[in-house]
Amino acid sequence: MSARDNDPYVIVSSDTHAGLQCEEYRPYLDPSVMTEFDDYVAERHEHRRLTEEVNAEYIAEWEGQNADGLRGAYDPEVRDKELDADGIAGEVIFADGDAVTGMESPPFGAGLAAGQITDPKLAFAGARAHNRWLEEFCATNPARRAGIALVPITHDVDKAVAEVESLAGKPGIHGIMIPTMWHGFPSYSSDHYDRVWAACADAGLVVHTHSGEADFESYGDNVAVYVSEVSFWTHRALWHLLFSGKFDKFPGLKYAVVECGSWWVGDLLMKADTNFGGQKKIKKMSSRMKGLISKLPSEYFGESVFIGASTMSREEIRRRHVNGLDALMWGTDYPHPEGSWPHTVERLENDFRDVPVVDTRRLLGLNAVECYGLDLAALGDVAASIGPTPEQLHQDVTLTTPPDAERQARWWLDEYNCTFQG
Amino acid sequence: MSARDNDPYVIVSSDTHAGLQCEEYRPYLDPSVMTEFDDYVAERHEHRRLTEEVNAEYIAEWEGQNADGLRGAYDPEVRDKELDADGIAGEVIFADGDAVTGMESPPFGAGLAAGQITDPKLAFAGARAHNRWLEEFCATNPARRAGIALVPITHDVDKAVAEVESLAGKPGIHGIMIPTMWHGFPSYSSDHYDRVWAACADAGLVVHTHSGEADFESYGDNVAVYVSEVSFWTHRALWHLLFSGKFDKFPGLKYAVVECGSWWVGDLLMKADTNFGGQKKIKKMSSRMKGLISKLPSEYFGESVFIGASTMSREEIRRRHVNGLDALMWGTDYPHPEGSWPHTVERLENDFRDVPVVDTRRLLGLNAVECYGLDLAALGDVAASIGPTPEQLHQDVTLTTPPDAERQARWWLDEYNCTFQG
Numbered sequence: 082m083s084a085r086d087n088d089p090y091v092i093v094s095s096d097t098h099a100g101l102q103c104e105e106y107r108p109y110l111d112p113s114v115m116t117e118f119d120d121y122v123a124e125r126h127e128h129r130r131l132t133e134e135v136n137a138e139y140i141a142e143w144e145g146q147n148a149d150g151l152r153g154a155y156d157p158e159v160r161d162k163e164l165d166a167d168g169i170a171g172e173v174i175f176a177d178g179d180a181v182t183g184m185e186s187p188p189f190g191a192g193l194a195a196g197q198i199t200d201p202k203l204a205f206a207g208a209r210a211h212n213r214w215l216e217e218f219c220a221t222n223p224a225r226r227a228g229i230a231l232v233p234i235t236h237d238v239d240k241a242v243a244e245v246e247s248l249a250g251k252p253g254i255h256g257i258m259i260p261t262m263w264h265g266f267p268s269y270s271s272d273h274y275d276r277v278w279a280a281c282a283d284a285g286l287v288v289h290t291h292s293g294e295a296d297f298e299s300y301g302d303n304v305a306v307y308v309s310e311v312s313f314w315t316h317r318a319l320w321h322l323l324f325s326g327k328f329d330k331f332p333g334l335k336y337a338v339v340e341c342g343s344w345w346v347g348d349l350l351m352k353a354d355t356n357f358g359g360q361k362k363i364k365k366m367s368s369r370m371k372g373l374i375s376k377l378p379s380e381y382f383g384e385s386v387f388i389g390a391s392t393m394s395r396e397e398i399r400r401r402h403v404n405g406l407d408a409l410m411w412g413t414d415y416p417h418p419e420g421s422w423p424h425t426v427e428r429l430e431n432d433f434r435d436v437p438v439v440d441t442r443r444l445l446g447l448n449a450v451e452c453y454g455l456d457l458a459a460l461g462d463v464a465a466s467i468g469p470t471p472e473q474l475h476q477d478v479t480l481t482t483p484p485d486a487e488r489q490a491r492w493w494l495d496e497y498n499c500t501f502q503g
Numbered sequence: 504m505s506a507r508d509n510d511p512y513v514i515v516s517s518d519t520h521a522g523l524q525c526e527e528y529r530p531y532l533d534p535s536v537m538t539e540f541d542d543y544v545a546e547r548h549e550h551r552r553l554t555e556e557v558n559a560e561y562i563a564e565w566e567g568q569n570a571d572g573l574r575g576a577y578d579p580e581v582r583d584k585e586l587d588a589d590g591i592a593g594e595v596i597f598a599d600g601d602a603v604t605g606m607e608s609p610p611f612g613a614g615l616a617a618g619q620i621t622d623p624k625l626a627f628a629g630a631r632a633h634n635r636w637l638e639e640f641c642a643t644n645p646a647r648r649a650g651i652a653l654v655p656i657t658h659d660v661d662k663a664v665a666e667v668e669s670l671a672g673k674p675g676i677h678g679i680m681i682p683t684m685w686h687g688f689p690s691y692s693s694d695h696y697d698r699v700w701a702a703c704a705d706a707g708l709v710v711h712t713h714s715g716e717a718d719f720e721s722y723g724d725n726v727a728v729y730v731s732e733v734s735f736w737t738h739r740a741l742w743h744l745l746f747s748g749k750f751d752k753f754p755g756l757k758y759a760v761v762e763c764g765s766w767w768v769g770d771l772l773m774k775a776d777t778n779f780g781g782q783k784k785i786k787k788m789s790s791r792m793k794g795l796i797s798k799l800p801s802e803y804f805g806e807s808v809f810i811g812a813s814t815m816s817r818e819e820i821r822r823r824h825v826n827g828l829d830a831l832m833w834g835t836d837y838p839h840p841e842g843s844w845p846h847t848v849e850r851l852e853n854d855f856r857d858v859p860v861v862d863t864r865r866l867l868g869l870n871a872v873e874c875y876g877l878d879l880a881a882l883g884d885v886a887a888s889i890g891p892t893p894e895q896l897h898q899d900v901t902l903t904t905p906p907d908a909e910r911q912a913r914w915w916l917d918e919y920n921c922t923f924q925g
Contacts, residue, residue: 136790268721270728299690304791305746306692308778309771313735324727344770349731351766351818356730368558369726395918396773496817 086438086478089468091460093171093449094164095389096291096340096412096420100178100185100192101155101214109210110188117203121189129182140181143418150423151416154178154185157221164225167413167425170446170464171455173227173389174219175258175291175339176211180417187211191231193293196260201236205244208233212248219253224459227255229289234259234277235266242280249284255453256287256337261294261315270321275330278322282333287453289389290318291339315341319386320349328385329375335452339389340414344396346388347403351493353378358499367502377501379491383407387452392421395432398444402490406440406482410449430474437480438471508860508900511890513882515593515871516586517811518713518762518834518842522600522607522614523577523636531632532610539625543611551604562603565840572845573838576600576607579643586647589835589847592868592886593877595649595811596641597680597713597761598633602839609633613653615715618682623658627666630655634670641675646881649677651711656681656699657688664702671706677875678709678759683716683737692743697752700744704755709809709875712740713761737763741808742771750807751797757874761811762836766818768810769825773915775800780921789924799923801913805829809874814843817854820866824912828862828904832871852896859902860893 103125110118133140144151153160155178164172176192178185186192189200191207198204208231219228230248234241248254259269259277267273281288292315300306316338328334354377357370374381382388382405390397390404391412401409414420421428433441450457471478483489493499525547532540555562566573575582577600586594598614600607608614611622613629620626630653641650652670656663670676681691681699689695703710714737722728738760750756776799779792796803804810804827812819812826813834823831836842843850855863872879893900905911915921 139790263721270722270725299685299743300692302791303692303746303795305775305778305795306743309742309746309775310739317732320731321721321728324725324731344773348766348770353727353731356727368561369724373725373727396914492818 087470087472089464089470090168090442091171091446091450091457091464092169092468093173093410093446093455093460094169094413094415095173095337095410095449096391097172097174097415098176098178098180098417099154099160099174099215099218100176100187100211103184103186103188105155106188106210106214109213111206111209114188114203114206118188125184125186129184132182143181147416147423151179154416155218157218161222161225163415163423165467167415167422168429168467168469169413169415169425170460170468171225171227171449172415173229173255173412173449173453174215175229175289176231177293178416180419187231191233192258193261193291195231195233195258196235196262196264196294198233198236201233201240204233204236205240207231209244212244216251216253223253224456225463226253227453227455228253229256229258230254232257232259232277234274235263238274238276241274241277245277245280245284245286248286254286255455256289257281258289258291259318261290261292261318262296268321269318270325275327278327278331278334282331285333285454287335287337287387289337289339290315292341312341312345316345320353323378323381323386324373326374328381335385335387337387337389337410337452340391340412341388342397343388343390343393343404343409344400346405347400347490350379350382350403350491354491354499355493355497358501359493359497371503377499379405383448387448392419392428393432393444398432398436400490401436401440401444402486406443406487407448409444410452411444426469426473429469433474434476435480436476437482438476438478440482441471441474441476509892509894511886511892512590512864513593513868513872513879513886514591514890515595515832515868515877515882516591516835516837517595517759517832517871518813519594519596519837520598520600520602520839521576521582521596521637521640522598522609522633525606525608525610527577528610528632528636531635533628533631536610536625536628540610547606547608551606554604565603569838569845573601576838577640579640583644583647585837585845587889589837589844590851590889590891591835591837591847592882592890593647593649593871594837595651595677595834595871595875596637597651597711598653599715600838602841609653613655614680615683615713617653617655617680618657618684618686618716620655620658623655623662626655626658627662629653631666634666638673638676645675646878647885648675649875649877650675651678651680652676654679654681654699656696657685660696660698663696663699667699667702667706667708670708676708677877678711679703680711680713681740683712683714683740684718690743691740692747697749700749700753700756704753707755707876709757709759711759711761711811712737714763734763734767738767742775745800745803745808746795748796750803757807757809759809759811759832759874762813762834763810764819765810765812765815765826765831766822768827769822769912772801772804772825772913776913776921777915777919780923781915781919793925799921801827805870809870814841814850815854815866820854820858822912823858823862823866824908828865828909829870831866832874833866848891848895851891855896856898857902858898859904860898860900862904863893863896863898
């Protein structure tokens with residue numbers, strides 16, 4: 082084993098959250114919406130009260146045990162301490178710090194619930210308030226923090242383009258999050274948003290959908306139905322962008338789907354590749370597949386399409402080659418309770434034990450560095466003192482990955498003799 | 504090898520289609536909707552013309568090569584000959600014989616497109632016209648034909664219950680197909696349709712959704728997006744029924760999702776089982792999971808939930824244990840071009856070569872016999888002269904299935920220590 086093999090991992094959490102306590106957004110908000118903001122804050126407090134009615138014991142336990150670390154949602158010093166303790170060098174930051182009672186949602190729900198806002202004025206006002214704060218927050222440690230701004234593109238394409246252009250080049254801003262669902266607006270496979278995609282490609286801002294929203298009207302309070310569908314609603318945009326040729330039309334465009342797992346990737350890629358490249362598949366539709374894209378769907382992964390898979394399960398890690406070793410990005414989901422914080426290193430020890438170091442480096446950091454254009458040298462400096470080493474994760478550093486691992490994992494390429502049919 | 508091991512397979516195609524040429528439904532239709540029917544027939548001819556514009560070569564080839572056999576969509580003698588040649592003893596029959604140009608759709612699109620009808624009067628009139636014809640058609644050979652009637656439950660629950668009650672006990676009618684999508688109506692997890700589920704359970708009619716419909720408004724003519732989503736829209740009802748406890752509330756209720764593949768089953772079962780039975784999974788939601796169902800989701804498969812997986816791919820056959828050896832039902836999709844007809848025996852030879860005979864018998868017929876309560880003795884008589892034998896499929900009759908094959912395939916049961924949490 083060479084010393085290099087045991088270098089600390091440069092870990093980038095591709096899914097963290099930050100945001101002010103909702104009242105604190107006031108100074109960042111356009112004065113014209115203050116009345117609506119008062120109502121929103123009152124609604125948040127009522128929401129907290131109702132959530133406590135249902136789940137008091139759990140909330141008290143979570144907030145009691147993690148009182149200090151949860152302040153890292155908005156306090157940069159606390160945050161750096163928590164990242165350090167978790168071994169995390171860099172992070173990709175989304176809105177909504179509080180996933181338990183929603184008290185850190187941007188004004189009017191402009192974060193993970195943006196698609197549900199009905200008034201375009203409030204949608205943009207809330208997003209801009211968060212973006213103004215996010216710029217300041219990322220500036221507290223720009224090497225480590227990659228902020229994802231909010232742009233409610235469904236509500237107004239002109240305003241969305243203007244917002245993207247205003248974000249271009251801002252240090253610490255590396256992408257935008259769009260509403261997960263388009264509701265009654267044109268879908269993301271239409272041409273309606275093409276100027277937004279062009280602006281994002283020009284600005285080098287990665288486009289995201291993040292889990293949270295779903296078709297709530299159909300579930301009422303049935304959380305099991307919600308859980309069964311939320312991944313579909315979250316990764317739906319991926320296929321709309323891909324199959325409408327947006328990555329061909331806007332070559333610099335990158336898209337990542339976040340906190341949606343990765344267990345669904347391989348099978349949908351199999352279906353997609355065989356539709357576009359399989360012999361004798363859906364012959365009656367093949368004439369209508371022509372000209373939509375320029376290569377096999379799986380070939381867009383790791384180049385235009387990335388998967389912010391957060392705290393992948395062991396099974397998802399086992400499936401890394403079929404899902405795309407160069408597309409998958411691990412993440413802690415800090416400071417949300419679904420994630421690995423504050424026990425990230427233990428989680429990594431348990432889950433990456435059987436994974437070659439070279440694969441682990443990709444999933445834990447290098448893919449995110451490439452996707453977001455992060456400063457690897459600066460992150461390496463941070464990781465030098467906090468990153469767990471392969472030995473600390475009890476990994477066998479002699480494990481290797483066969484050069485044809487992806488080809489073998491994507492069994493359909495040979496079994497269906499897949500070559501792109503145009 | 505004993506003689507019994509090489510008995511011909513009793514094959515039940517769990518997915519076939521039948522229907523009149525659309526004009527021919529006229530005598531089965533309520534006289535009050537004849538004006539609308541004239542318009543519908545004209546629209547169908549225009550649709551055919553447009554389809555030919557896009558895909559003339561393919562249509563000419565398919566219809567030219569299969570001119571005789573395609574008449575089996577409505578001619579019982581032709582149909583029996585085609586079934587015989589394909590080795591198919593019994594069949595589960597859905598509407599819409601013509602999947603290429605839609606010329607055999609029931610009036611007003613009351614078959615696979617039922618969810619898109621907006622006028623309740625037309626929805627029920629079209630469904631009843633098909634049901635009247637279907638009863639006659641199944642009566643031509645009731646041992647072999649299990650008809651699935653059309654009931655547009657979203658449009659009117661009272662009328663739906665009346666229709667189900669009128670279908671109860673009709674020989675040859677074994678189930679109902681409901682609209683795949685509920686559009687603006689209450690979802691299938693609501694209580695709105697409970698009287699329909701109760702009536703189906705009482706009548707012993709299996710409830711179905713069948714692929715076809717999807718969120719067309721979001722795709723325009725982008726067939727690749729359609730293909731990427733159509734399975735979600737088709738199996739969505741399964742999870743709504745399951746997680747809202749309908750199979751507990753109505754113990755005799757059975758549901759099958761048809762022509763939607765089966766590649767998606769295992770992963771969604773894994774998610775579902777771990778949500779209800781995994782340790783430490785989604786702790787913040789666990790209090791809201793209580794009381795919805797009475798056992799692990801996977802335990803409903805093969806008892807209340809069945810998968811009409813049509814012409815499964817080799818990969819789907821390999822996954823038979825994770826997806827449910829007692830829930831999967833093979834099918835030819837006759838007379839649709841996506842299916843195996845008229846080359847079913849060659850397809851079986853190719854795809855089942857490595858599968859133990861006992862597993863093959865389940866997938867090809869026994870599961871459907873149990874799901875629909877078919878007459879196995881009568882089907883066996885038919886199969887005796889037409890069913891391919893294991894030797895004819897070049898199977899190795901010494902292959903066996905380990906008794907713990909399902910437990911091994913459902914790796915999450917042990918890895919997450921899944922036991923039902925209530």
